[in-house]
Amino acid sequence: MTDEALVRRFQTGDEAAFDALVERHRARIYGLVCRLAGVGEADDLAQDVFVAAYKSLPSFRGDAAFGTWLYRIAIHTCSHHLRRRRPEALELDEAAPDGRRDGDPEARAMQRELQGVVRGAIDRLPLKLRAVIVLRDMHGMSYEEIAGVVGCPIGTVRSRLYYATRRLATHLRPYVEAVER
Amino acid sequence: MMGAPGCQYCEPRLRALLDDALAEAEARAVRDHVRDCPLCQATLAEVAQVMSLVGASPAEVEPPPHFEAGLQVRLAALRGRRRRLGLPRLSLGPAQPRWSRRYSLAGVMIAGTVMALVLGAPPRIGAQDLVGKVQASWARLQSYSCRFVAEGMVGGQPRRFEQQQWFRRPNLFRLETNEHYRETTFVEADRVTTYIPGADWQGKRIAIVRPRRAREEGLPFPFGAEWPAAYDITMDALVRALQAQQGGEMLGTEEVLGKTCYVLKFRTERPGGRLPKHYLVWVDQESFLPLKVKSYIDRGHQSVSVAVDLQTNGTVPSDTFHFAPPHGTFVVYGEVEPFVFTMPWDQPRTRAFETDPAGMARREMRRRARYLTFRPLAPAHLPPGYGLVRVRRAKRDGWLDAYWVNNQTGAVIKLLQQPSDRVPPLAVEDGEAARLRDGPAMWCRWREIHQPRSIQYVTWIQDGMRLGLAAAGVDRDEALRIAASVAAVEDADV
Numbered sequence: 001m002t003d004e005a006l007v008r009r010f011q012t013g014d015e016a017a018f019d020a021l022v023e024r025h026r027a028r029i030y031g032l033v034c035r036l037a038g039v040g041e042a043d044d045l046a047q048d049v050f051v052a053a054y055k056s057l058p059s060f061r062g063d064a065a066f067g068t069w070l071y072r073i074a075i076h077t078c079s080h081h082l083r084r085r086r087p088e089a090l091e092l093d094e095a096a097p098d099g100r101r102d103g104d105p106e107a108r109a110m111q112r113e114l115q116g117v118v119r120g121a122i123d124r125l126p127l128k129l130r131a132v133i134v135l136r137d138m139h140g141m142s143y144e145e146i147a148g149v150v151g152c153p154i155g156t157v158r159s160r161l162y163y164a165t166r167r168l169a170t171h172l173r174p175y176v177e178a179v180e181r
Numbered sequence: 182m183m184g185a186p187g188c189q190y191c192e193p194r195l196r197a198l199l200d201d202a203l204a205e206a207e208a209r210a211v212r213d214h215v216r217d218c219p220l221c222q223a224t225l226a227e228v229a230q231v232m233s234l235v236g237a238s239p240a241e242v243e244p245p246p247h248f249e250a251g252l253q254v255r256l257a258a259l260r261g262r263r264r265r266l267g268l269p270r271l272s273l274g275p276a277q278p279r280w281s282r283r284y285s286l287a288g289v290m291i292a293g294t295v296m297a298l299v300l301g302a303p304p305r306i307g308a309q310d311l312v313g314k315v316q317a318s319w320a321r322l323q324s325y326s327c328r329f330v331a332e333g334m335v336g337g338q339p340r341r342f343e344q345q346q347w348f349r350r351p352n353l354f355r356l357e358t359n360e361h362y363r364e365t366t367f368v369e370a371d372r373v374t375t376y377i378p379g380a381d382w383q384g385k386r387i388a389i390v391r392p393r394r395a396r397e398e399g400l401p402f403p404f405g406a407e408w409p410a411a412y413d414i415t416m417d418a419l420v421r422a423l424q425a426q427q428g429g430e431m432l433g434t435e436e437v438l439g440k441t442c443y444v445l446k447f448r449t450e451r452p453g454g455r456l457p458k459h460y461l462v463w464v465d466q467e468s469f470l471p472l473k474v475k476s477y478i479d480r481g482h483q484s485v486s487v488a489v490d491l492q493t494n495g496t497v498p499s500d501t502f503h504f505a506p507p508h509g510t511f512v513v514y515g516e517v518e519p520f521v522f523t524m525p526w527d528q529p530r531t532r533a534f535e536t537d538p539a540g541m542a543r544r545e546m547r548r549r550a551r552y553l554t555f556r557p558l559a560p561a562h563l564p565p566g567y568g569l570v571r572v573r574r575a576k577r578d579g580w581l582d583a584y585w586v587n588n589q590t591g592a593v594i595k596l597l598q599q600p601s602d603r604v605p606p607l608a609v610e611d612g613e614a615a616r617l618r619d620g621p622a623m624w625c626r627w628r629e630i631h632q633p634r635s636i637q638y639v640t641w642i643q644d645g646m647r648l649g650l651a652a653a654g655v656d657r658d659e660a661l662r663i664a665a666s667v668a669a670v671e672d673a674d675v
Contacts (some may be wrong), residue, residue, distance in 0.1 A: 022252065027241035032317045034242050046244060054259055118234045136200070137235035143202045152201075162196045168231045170431060 003066035009095045011058055016118065022050055025067065028139065029074050035122060035134045036078040064104055064148060071139075071149045082127055121171035122181055129164035132157055186210050186222055197227050199232060215587070241615040245608050290544050308429035311443055311464060318469040327491040333476075333484025340484075353502040364519065368393065370461060372633040374504040377563060380523045383588070385511040388504065388524045392630055437463045437472045438489060493584060513586055514634055515593030515653035521584050533613040535568035535588070542583050545572035546670045555600050558646060562666035564655055566592055591665040592634075592654025594663070611640040618665045625664060639664040 001009075003024070009017035029049055034042045052073050060069065122130055132149055135141045143161075147154045191214045197203045265381050306314075326347045334341060345357040354368035360654045367374040373393050380387040429447040436442070442463035464472040474490065477483040506512050513522070534541050539561055548558040552574060563585060570584040570593075582597040612628030619641075626639035637660035639650040648667060652660045 007651070009319075018256075026248075027243050030244040030248070031240050031242035042242075043244065043248055043251065046248065047255060050252055050257050051259070052352050054256055118238055122235065133235060134240075137232055138238055138240040140275070143197075143200065158197050158202065159193065162193050165196050165228050165231050168235065169227045172231060172234060173227075 004062060007057065007060060007062070007066055008094055010058075014132070015139070018054060021053075021066070025070055026050075029070060030132060032071065032074050032139065033078060035119070036075070036130060037081055038123070041081065045077055046074075048081075049077050052077060062146075068145060068148055071141075072151070075150055079127060090165065117169075118172065121168050124168060125164055128159055129167065133164040133168070135154045138156065182554060185602055188214070188216055188218060191215065191218070191221055192224055192515065195221065195228050196232075199225070199229055201660050220308045306431070306443065308447070311431065311445055311469075312429065315464055315471065320484040320495075322350065322470070323494050324497045325493045326486040326495070326497060327492060329486065329488055331484055331486040341356070347497055347501050349497055349502060354500050360534055365504075367502055367505075369502060374535045376504060376506075376510070377521050377523060380505075380519065382511050382522045384509070385509055387519065388506055388510050388512045389522075390512060390514040390633060391516065392636070397398065401439065407456075432461075434466070435463060437465075440472060441466045442472055462605050511588075511591060513591040513593050515636055516651035517584055519592045521573075524571070538567055538569040538585050539563050541569045543670045544568070544574055545583070546581065547672060549574045550670070555598075555646060556644070557617055557670050558598055559583070559670050560596065560663050560666045561668060563594070564659055564663070565626060566590070567592075586656055590654050593651075594653065594655075595649075595651045595665070597649045597651075598646045601642050601645055607640055607642065607647075612638060615661060616638075617641060617661060623665075625661070627657065629660065643667065644669060 001020070003021065006017040007023050007147070026046075030042055030046045033049065037045050046139045049070070053070055054074070060066070064072070122133065125133065128150075128178075135146045135149060136143075141145055141149065143154050143157045146157045150157070152160075191211045194203060194207065194211050195215070195581040198208055198215075201208075203211065206612055215225055249474075270553060313370065316590060324347070326345075329342075329344045329346050331342045331531075343358070345355075347355040352368075354366070356366045356368070358364050363377070363379055365376045367376070371393055372390055374384070374388055374390045378386050390667035429445060432444040432446050435444050436439055442465055445462045445464060447459070447462075448459045459477045461475040462645075464470065467473050470491070470493065473485070473487045475483075475485045539559065543559045548653050550557060564587075566589055567585040567586045568588060570586050572581065572583045574581045580597060580599040582595060585594045586592070607626050613626065615625055615627040617623040617625045623641065623643065625639050627640075628638045630636050630638075634653060635653060635656070637650070637652045637657055639652070639660050641648055648664070650660060650664050652663060655663070
């Protein structure tokens with residue numbers, strides 16, 4: 001069943017439809033919140049996202065795809081939280097299981113280490129840059145979709161992505177080396 | 182635009198160029214400049230590398246178990262209120278799918294492929310019928326063997342992968358690669374064995390046995406790839422994709438590996454507003470099994486996979502899937518990866534590795550301490566018979582691990598440590614709570630498995646580090662004894 005169908009069901013009284021939407025989008029929203037606000041905040045903030053969605057869904061008109069709308073709520077929730085909180089998000093790691101074989105276990109270990117470094121570098125970015133790079137490179141959104149989620153023109157998305165990428169390049173340049181043998 | 186654009190114009194557009202987000206004229210101007218500008222070429226390569234690195238991080242993170250419970254508690258209050266107040270009723274406007282713009286880029290790519298097709302006679306079978314026949318053929322399949330070849334772009338990087346595959350229903354696989362060294366993997370019902378005939382562990386070949394997990398990534402038929410599973414195209418995933426497909430369209434017929442195939446085009450939507458995935462599948466007209474699959478998400482994520490010499494439902498000897506260690510093979514079991522044994526060792530291996538495995542581990546950690554920002558911890562107690570294999574560290578302070586192996590039984594003990602502020606807290610899935618030691622009390626989480634043999638798992642927080650012990654060949658009490666003996670390494674100046 002599509003997201004739109006589940007939304008319609010919820011809007012006519014089917015509470016289980018909302019639970020199905022949560023289950024479908026939970027991992028991505030949680031992953032996004034981890035990246036934007038930190039693992040330590042993710043539990044509460046991700047719940048805040050779904051609670052806000054629950055409250056607003058009765059009046060959701062379908063102007064955007066449900067997933068895009070949910071991402072928008074997540075961005076606003078994290079942004080609001082970080083503005084209030086100060087200082088910036090902590091460095092973090094995440095609980096994503098690494099069960100994927102990469103053919104070469106050594107390459108897999110190197111990949112894990114490097115992923116930790118990459119995540120740390122992303123966490124050091126200001127929120128506006130962090131959001132676009134996460135939405136584009138991790139969540140696979142198009143420039144248009146990102147513009148819709150973060151609420152800015154496509155040209156702004158383009159320039160933020162450029163600056164985010166250049167900053168990451170500066171952070172990551174010395175780290176792309178092999179794990180010690 | 183007056184004159185050819187220079188670096189100042191092009192450099193800020195390099196990212197958008199790789200994202201295919203520039204207008205055609207703009208993109209052409211930037212490409213023309215980059216072709217002749219080493220500086221922008223270097224920047225472009227760097228941008229591509231960053232995109233690949235970031236893209237390799239998973240977007241999804243499964244929340245801890247208590248998340249769902251906490252959310253339901255919060256929703257319960259709202260639901261009660263909603264029931265009391267009555268449900269607000271709104272009529273939705275018509276859904277506005279936004280897929281058309283996203284398809285334009287993929288459409289160009291697919292169209293290019295379509296143009297290249299040699300169209301045979303119009304197929305007399307519709308897309309849905311073909312999907313049904315593929316599903317039926319897959320359900321009837323009892324075994325297969327093939328040489329699987331995949332090429333494409335993963336995270337913006339070119340990749341090629343080749344593997345010999347055997348499969349027998351319901352769940353047995355044998356996979357052979359020679360990508361970095363010869364490696365054969367036997368996936369049996371309850372265990373996975375990796376055999377590396379070229380490894381040399383004290384003059385012996387190595388085989389490593391571990392439990393088969395409930396979810397094993399990268400199991401193929403015949404379109405799996407040992408790549409990040411987001412791009413995995415296992416047969417089951419392909420069948421599911423076919424079931425969920427939208428816009429399925431028969432394009433014609435084409436020969437693949439000497440067999441006439443139907444060519445089916447379809448796409449699958451991905452949740453969360455992600456770009457959809459586009460497929461071309463070549464299905465053998467006789468067997469109704471896929472022989473070739475082309476998938477496309479964007480320029481940096483596309484692949485072509487081919488099953489060469491595919492043989493189905495033939496006689497596959499039963500011993501194909503069961504690993505019988507050749508004479509002279511050292512079989513180890515536990516939480517260990519093959520290259521822990523196969524990596525070159527920069528230190529001569531001395532007798533002390535066997536006679537003083539705890540002391541040697543401390544020495545190896547001390548040697549690495551100057552690269553760390555945390556003080557490493559090591560066990561003071563190890564059961565008899567376990568010698569140190571190696572200590573490894575991540576270059577930039579991510580983690581440190583150590584391995585010991587019992588050279589008689591092959592049981593492996595692994596200790597992994599990471600700064601606890603960078604990893605999630607201990608969770609119930611780490612096991613049941615157990616006391617590590619009294620005065621002051623220290624608690625841990627413990628669990629065990631017995632498949633194929635006993636492994637004890639102990640996880641705990643100590644001195645700002647999260648430690649994980651996976652101990653094969655010992656019982657619970659012994660594992661807790663090892664964990665309780667862990668202490669900071671003296672003279673490890675960080």
